[in-house]
Amino acid sequence: MSTAATHTARFNTGIYHGKLGMWVFLASEIMFFSGFFGAFIVLRNLNLEVFTAGAHQLDKVVATINTAVLITSSLTMALSHLALERGHEGKFRLFLGLTIIGAIGFLGIKSYEYMTKFSHDIYPWTDTFFATYFTMTGFHALHVIGGLIPMVWMLGKSLTRGYPREMHHRVETLGLYWHFVDLVWIFLFPTLYLIF
Amino acid sequence: MEAALQTDTHAHGGGHAHRESFIRHYIFSTDHKMIAKQFMFTAIIFLFIGGAFALFIRWQLAYPGEPIPLIGQLLPSTWVNADGAVTAEWYTQLLTMHGSIMIFAVIIPLLVGTFGNFAVPLMIGADDMAFPFLNMVSFWLFPLAGVLMMAGFFVEGGMAAAGWTGYPPLSAIASMGQTLWIVSLFLIGFSSIIGGVNYITTVLNMRAPGMNMFDLPMTVWAVFITAIIIVIGTPVLAAALSMLFMDNFLHTSFFMPADLVVATRDMSRTAGGGQPLLWQHLFWFYSHPAVYIMILPGMGVVSDVLATFARKPLYGYKAMVFAIIAIAFLGILVWGHHMFQSGMNPLLGTTFMVSTMVIAVPSAIKTFNWLGTMWRGQMEFTVPMLNAVAFVSMFVIGGLSGIFMASTPVDIFIHDTYFIVGHIHYVLFGGSLFAVFAGLYYWFPKMSGRMFDDRIGKWHFWLTFITFNGTFFPMHILGVGGMMRRIYDPTVYDFLKPFQPMNEFITINAMVLGFAQFLLVYNMVYSWYRGRAAKRNPWRANTLEWVAPSPPPHGNFDVPLRVYRGPYEFSSPESVQDFLPQNVPPEEVVAQRARHEKRLAASQTRDGGSGE
Numbered sequence: 078m079s080t081a082a083t084h085t086a087r088f089n090t091g092i093y094h095g096k097l098g099m100w101v102f103l104a105s106e107i108m109f110f111s112g113f114f115g116a117f118i119v120l121r122n123l124n125l126e127v128f129t130a131g132a133h134q135l136d137k138v139v140a141t142i143n144t145a146v147l148i149t150s151s152l153t154m155a156l157s158h159l160a161l162e163r164g165h166e167g168k169f170r171l172f173l174g175l176t177i178i179g180a181i182g183f184l185g186i187k188s189y190e191y192m193t194k195f196s197h198d199i200y201p202w203t204d205t206f207f208a209t210y211f212t213m214t215g216f217h218a219l220h221v222i223g224g225l226i227p228m229v230w231m232l233g234k235s236l237t238r239g240y241p242r243e244m245h246h247r248v249e250t251l252g253l254y255w256h257f258v259d260l261v262w263i264f265l266f267p268t269l270y271l272i273f
Numbered sequence: 274m275e276a277a278l279q280t281d282t283h284a285h286g287g288g289h290a291h292r293e294s295f296i297r298h299y300i301f302s303t304d305h306k307m308i309a310k311q312f313m314f315t316a317i318i319f320l321f322i323g324g325a326f327a328l329f330i331r332w333q334l335a336y337p338g339e340p341i342p343l344i345g346q347l348l349p350s351t352w353v354n355a356d357g358a359v360t361a362e363w364y365t366q367l368l369t370m371h372g373s374i375m376i377f378a379v380i381i382p383l384l385v386g387t388f389g390n391f392a393v394p395l396m397i398g399a400d401d402m403a404f405p406f407l408n409m410v411s412f413w414l415f416p417l418a419g420v421l422m423m424a425g426f427f428v429e430g431g432m433a434a435a436g437w438t439g440y441p442p443l444s445a446i447a448s449m450g451q452t453l454w455i456v457s458l459f460l461i462g463f464s465s466i467i468g469g470v471n472y473i474t475t476v477l478n479m480r481a482p483g484m485n486m487f488d489l490p491m492t493v494w495a496v497f498i499t500a501i502i503i504v505i506g507t508p509v510l511a512a513a514l515s516m517l518f519m520d521n522f523l524h525t526s527f528f529m530p531a532d533l534v535v536a537t538r539d540m541s542r543t544a545g546g547g548q549p550l551l552w553q554h555l556f557w558f559y560s561h562p563a564v565y566i567m568i569l570p571g572m573g574v575v576s577d578v579l580a581t582f583a584r585k586p587l588y589g590y591k592a593m594v595f596a597i598i599a600i601a602f603l604g605i606l607v608w609g610h611h612m613f614q615s616g617m618n619p620l621l622g623t624t625f626m627v628s629t630m631v632i633a634v635p636s637a638i639k640t641f642n643w644l645g646t647m648w649r650g651q652m653e654f655t656v657p658m659l660n661a662v663a664f665v666s667m668f669v670i671g672g673l674s675g676i677f678m679a680s681t682p683v684d685i686f687i688h689d690t691y692f693i694v695g696h697i698h699y700v701l702f703g704g705s706l707f708a709v710f711a712g713l714y715y716w717f718p719k720m721s722g723r724m725f726d727d728r729i730g731k732w733h734f735w736l737t738f739i740t741f742n743g744t745f746f747p748m749h750i751l752g753v754g755g756m757m758r759r760i761y762d763p764t765v766y767d768f769l770k771p772f773q774p775m776n777e778f779i780t781i782n783a784m785v786l787g788f789a790q791f792l793l794v795y796n797m798v799y800s801w802y803r804g805r806a807a808k809r810n811p812w813r814a815n816t817l818e819w820v821a822p823s824p825p826p827h828g829n830f831d832v833p834l835r836v837y838r839g840p841y842e843f844s845s846p847e848s849v850q851d852f853l854p855q856n857v858p859p860e861e862v863v864a865q866r867a868r869h870e871k872r873l874a875a876s877q878t879r880d881g882g883s884g885e
Binding site: 127 | 403404466469470471473474477478479480504505506507508509511512513515516519523524525526527531542543544545546547548551554555558
């Protein structure tokens with residue numbers, strides 16, 4: 078009914094709605110990416126040479142840097158929640174800002190990688206490997222954007238009207254999502270770049 | 274919660290305390306009851322569109338090449354030929370759209386969207402869903418998706434025509450209408466997932482004080498388990514649709530074989546190739562559980578209706594709950610039985626066959642428990658009860674014909690025939706839609722605050738029940754006789770010509786069946802405005818929704834709730850009435866009993882006195 082209801086722990090489970098809903102949603106997200114990983118396994122076995130050749134064209138160094146950027150942003154996300162929970166709004170802003178920089182940095186590096194591929198005439202329809210590569214990393218990038226929007230909104234609210242300490246649950250819920258996005262990349266990185 | 278209850282009491286006292294603007298109240302509403310009505314209204318419109326498509330299909334099968342009567346000449350030239358008869362191109366679109374609309378825009382929104390939204394918060398004693406705003410988003414994605422699907426009518430090449438299963442390569446190279454179909458299903462899937470997250474959170478987190486999971490009515494259990502299937506299965510379809518969209522729109526090669534050359538697509542410029550069977554696996558990984566998404570809520574509704582009108586506790590409550598869980602669990606493992614004939618290792622086929630047949634066990638548990646519930650009950654044959662009994666009997670026929678197809682050797686013979694069409698309609702129409710009718714009539718007094726017309730309701734039921742069987746039972750015979758599932762004109766084959774009278778019989782029944790549904794709409798609309806006012810608990814049922822006013826105001830309940838017992842305490846010896854609502858405190862029951870016995874004793878003394 079009221080927004081407060083989504084923040085306070087309920088007598089049934091002791092978990093507030095937002096956190097429970099987010100866990101259920103993440104379960105569904107796991108199945109979404111599982112569909113792509115399943116397709117990847119089938120298609121790789123069908124076209125092993127194409128996949129090996131394609132994967133060798135990817136830039137491992139840039140992707141490793143990108144992995145580090147995303148993992149760091151997960152750390153700052155957790156720190157920003159901790160700061161707000163303890164009532165340090167200044168630190169909360171700092172760490173949330175760093176997380177946003179990390180997210181934008183990740184997207185920037187990813188676009189650089191995409192651009193390099195496009196400039197070498199490599200597109201999703203070039204071969205089956207790049208079809209899976211662009212689809213999987215593309216959907217992951219969309220998830221990064223999906224996390225970036227509420228982060229920017231929270232930071233904006235904190236800078237203009239202040240973000241109340243009682244709302245730290247929202248940051249925690251967003252953090253759950255952000256760690257999941259991070260985790261998907263942890264699976265994508267070896268699958269697409271390293272195992273070949 | 275406390276605050277909400279107070280506002281409510283106030284709302285009830287003041288008539289319309291929450292004066293909301295028209296748009297907030299009727300269009301962008303976050304109230305679960307209004308969202309349920311929106312789902313119902315939209316889905317019933319689609320029911321008539323999908324039904325009309327089915328009648329065009331039936332007309333073509335019974336009278337191939339003959340002009341459609343009355344309206345044939347009025348239809349656009351992309352649909353019908355110069356005489357006004359159905360063209361082969363339009364026929365494949367009709368088949369595809371009938372299936373897609375009925376499954377994604379009628380049955381799932383009616384069972385999950387309508388009953389899930391309306392009944393779940395009321396039955397668990399909550400003031401609304403856990404995420405009212407997401408609930409609104411979940412609804413609005415649905416008409417948007419429906420319009421996108423229908424928009425295929427306006428683009429070149431017409432609506433999607435690759436079948437409701439959308440098998441590639443056909444669906445990957447087909448027209449713009451197919452692309453719209455893919456986007457539309459993606460949106461509907463997203464709407465389902467949001468709804469599923471909402472139901473799970475609501476049931477786990479918002480039950481009234483004192484209500485354990487095993488105090489939940491079967492409808493709530495069924496929607497809860499269904500929501501789990503939705504959350505697990507639907508995203509896989511979303512992933513598959515994303516890849517199909519890439520194939521269809523960006524010409525990638527997920528599902529397109531390497532050496533395929535067709536007029537509209539040259540795969541030779543793409544290195545590597547795709548796997549059409551991959552789509553089938555991913556599609557059925559969702560769409561087989563979707564069969565249970567479409568039947569489990571119906572089973573829940575029917576369990577509640579049967580217990581209420583047999584005036585008996587539901588037979589084997591816990592067994593019913595575990596049977597639902599077992600069906601859902603097994604349902605996720607058996608998708609391969611849709612692909613016996615598409616190329617599968619026979620050993621793998623055998624495992625799918627066995628696991629499929631195992632589903633008969635929990636299904637039989639449910640069926641026998643329904644019979645046990647009705648056995649020696651004081652049956653009240655109201656309209657919801659008639660529909661619920663029809664559900665049980667039709668589900669048995671549909672379930673038994675399912676076992677035939679699960680058996681791989683038999684499936685070689687009957688796959689892709691009208692036997693399948695007969696089976697799916699016994700489950701989806703005879704099962705799900707009768708459950709929808711049962712639920713619509715059962716909760717109509719709570720939704721509208723008025724009683725429906727019993728006489729029209731019974732006419733609607735009997736006409737539907739008789740013509741339903743007249744339509745779909747002969748299809749089993751046609752199927753075993755060899756009539757193909759997607760055939761455009763059966764008279765082109767000599768061996769199918771003797772079946773033509775049966776096809777005509779089916780079509781006549783289907784016409785009556787279709788037009789009988791106007792009785793339902795007339796009954797609903799007329800009773801909504803002119804019906805007799807409904808009491809709070811017209812069916813003398815035990816579950817919490819009947820504690821709320823009819824119709825419940827925004828925020829639902831006007832009294833604080835506490836749950837003391839399970840939902841099926843009918844004919845309890847503890848109570849003086851033949852029902853015992855979940856929220857009546859035990860002290861109150863004892864006090865009622867004491868008052869009753871005192872009155873009884875007093876009247877006996879009086880009787881004794883006058884006798885002397």
